[in-house]
Amino acid sequence: MSAPSTNIEKQSKRHRPAIWGIIAAGVFAVVLFLAYLANLAAQGNEPGEDTSAPAAAATTDG
Template sequence: MSAPDTNVERQEDTHKPALLGIRGALIFGFAMILLMVIFTFSRGEDPSAETLIGSEAERVEGERPGAGVAIDTYAPGTNETN
């Protein structure tokens, strides 16, 4: 069943503030996501030797694997390092 008195023009005028608020919230949300992506890419940098872990530390860009990076090896199943 449909509503007995459907006047779309009057309902549009009545709901205009709510629709503008929803539209504003969507624009604000998209702007925040866009700014977050731009900020993330602008702050990105190559990782340094201090931030690399495990086998990544061996592959320092521009150097041969393992050059200048000390890696502490361990025996699996123990807490002892070599």
């Protein structure tokens, strides 16, 4: 059952901060996702590179 007298203008003013918060959270999530994809692309392997073996250590004992 709906309210008998709903003032749409008043409700839209009251909900504006929540809507902006949802939009800001969505933009933040998109920025994080794009940064994650850029990080994956930067650390990717070259074609023909063996991915099953771990990387060799830079220092040796001896």
